[in-house]
Amino acid sequence: MPTIIIKEEDREPLQAWQNSTGIPIHIWHVFFDMAYGISFNEAQRLIREGYTLPTKQTFQAPGGATTEKSLYKFYYHYGYSLSDAVEEPRLVAKSITDKNGHILPYVHFENGIMSIHEEALNILREIRNAKG
Numbered sequence: 001m002p003t004i005i006i007k008e009e010d011r012e013p014l015q016a017w018q019n020s021t022g023i024p025i026h027i028w029h030v031f032f033d034m035a036y037g038i039s040f041n042e043a044q045r046l047i048r049e050g051y052t053l054p055t056k057q058t059f060q061a062p063g064g065a066t067t068e069k070s071l072y073k074f075y076y077h078y079g080y081s082l083s084d085a086v087e088e089p090r091l092v093a094k095s096i097t098d099k100n101g102h103i104l105p106y107v108h109f110e111n112g113i114m115s116i117h118e119e120a121l122n123i124l125r126e127i128r129n130a131k132g
Contacts, residue, residue: 004029004038004079008054008070011047014040024127028082032089032109037120038079047072060104082120087113 004027006014018025018040025040046052054070061067089112095105 002029002031002034002036002076003073004036004043004076005074006040006043006072008072011044015044023131026123026127030082030114033085035082035084035114036076036079037082037123038074039123042078043072043074046074046078051078061098080119080123081117083114083116085112086115087111 014025026037028037052072052074056068057071059067089109092108092110094108095103097103
């Protein structure tokens with residue numbers, strides 16, 4: 001199921017930037033063939049009211065170090081549909097070899113075209129008009 005993700009470590013800096021600029025933040029998460037968005041204010045409300053709880057995820061850096069981070073995963077139905085693929089990207093196998101010789105494979109997306117939905121455009125227009 002698609003989710004929109006915010007790291008716990010990013011919440012405070014995002015909130016501070018939004019407060020200082022007065023510009024509403026929206027988090028967008030693009031998948032292979034679709035994309036979803038959620039307003040940062042809505043994400044904060046869902047966290048505050050306990051609808052979205054943190055999960056722990058371990059990340060591995062190319063140098064081999066691992067870090068555990070708290071993430072908030074918002075199910076797509078809490079957000080809005082941002083876009084769909086018009087032309088799917090090409091999947092290309094790539095890898096990183098760290099200083100210890102460990103090979104970290106990953107998939108790289110190349111090309112592809114997405115069309116933004118009218119709902120998402122309307123949200124952007126609302127933000128622009130509120131600022132105006």
